[in-house]
Amino acid sequence: MKWEGNRESDNVEDVRGSGGGGGGGGFGFGGRSVGIGTIVIALVGGWIFGINPMTILNIMSGGGGAVPVQQQQGQAPGVPANDRGSKFVRVVLADTEDVWTALFREQGGTYQKPALQLFSGRTQTACGAGQSATGPFYCPADRKVYLDMSFFQLMEERFKVEGEFAQAYVIAHEIGHHVQHSMGLTDKVDEARQRGTEKQANAMSVRLELQADCFAGVWAFHANQSRAILEQGDVDAALKAATAIGDDALQRQSQGHVVPDSFTHGSSEQRARWFKRGLDEGKVASCDTFAARQL
Structure with a gap:
């Protein structure tokens, strides 16, 4: 992928190494307790490329509000402000902008x-606690994407997916x-999920996630037209990534x-x-x- 030298976004907060603080006990949302089965569903649902599992837990347990937290800000001491990884993220974010x-x-x-x-290990969000184990996620309550870049290493080691694209x-x-x-x-999707059965909620989630995949493709189309970012093998690498984290592939691997x-x-x-x-x-x-009648 060709990206070096392109514009970098100013909308990246780098708090790597600052620690997330905050331990805690069990989860509670909307006055209801959350069982381990629900937690497992939320973690599987949000682990790869999705919305924060804390948001899913909130929806599944009948809650609706964001979890108020104090947001960390600023550059973490000792973390290079211009390391290659963070520059790459800033360029990609700028391109999506x-x-x-x-x-x-x-x-x-x-x-x-x-x-x-950018965080490492654990961070606090308006959707609850974020952890590197849950993978990258978007929190609608504070309109932020959260990313622990160790996930990219996991992509290479566990899913054998390489490449910056x-x-x-x-x-x-x-x-x-x-x-x-x-x-x-x-x-609208969150409202529909809460009204429907678990099966219907899952089906709505699938449509939301597949649309986000499609939107990622729309970005790539226009970025390549404007800045010729794609190199040989890039599309195959992205398709391999999408294939590796399909629900069927993950379920076969885990169960x-x-x-x-x-x-x-x-x-x-x-x-x-x-x-x-x-x-x-x-x-x-x-x-x-x-x-779409058929996905």
């Missing part, structure tokens, strides 16, 4: 740029969730069998196909997973 600002403007809207926080896909997917929130889709009704992100084939659709067509309208 440029693409989505232009696309929103075409429709007469204004794109509100999200912040992205695959990493950019991860970031672009989370920005896709911000785009959904900016369009009002996230709130040896697949339970489609429990999917929250979509199958490997679906994730790769919707990303490719966005990449091939470059149109937001092509990403309407909620209107």
Whole structure:
């Protein structure tokens, strides 16, 4: 992926090494206790490329409000401000800003740029505690993407996915969730989840996640048109990443069998196909997973 020398975003908060603080006991939301089974579902649902599992727990347990916390700010002491990894993140974030600002403007809207926080280990968010084990996530309550870059190492070691464009896909997917929130889709889906059964809630989650995959492809289409970012092998690497974190692939790896009704992100084939659709067509309208009869 060609990215060096491109504009860097000012909307990255680097708190790596500052520690997240805060231990605690069990989880409680909306006055209800949360069992271990619910926690497992939330962790599986939010572990890879999704919304913070704390948000999912809040929804599943009947809660609706954000968890008020004190947000850490600023550059952590001892962390290089211009290490290659953080520069890469700032460039990718800037690229998503440029693409989505232009696309929103075409429709007469204004794109509100999200912040992205780099953390290590644990951090506090308006959606609850964030941990590196849950993977990257977007918090609608504070409109921020949270990323522990050790996740990229996990991609290489566990899923055998390498390449900077695959990493950019991860970031672009989370920005896709911000785009959904900016369009009002996230709130509507959350409301529908709370009204429906667990199976229906899972199905809505799948459509939301696949749309974020498609939005990541839309970003890549326009970024490549404007700045020629793609190199040979980049698309294959991103498709491999999408395939590796399909619900069916993760379930086979963790439990040896697949339970489609429990999917929250979509199958490997679906994730790769919707990303490719966005990449091939470059149109937001092509990403309407909620209107699609077949995913």
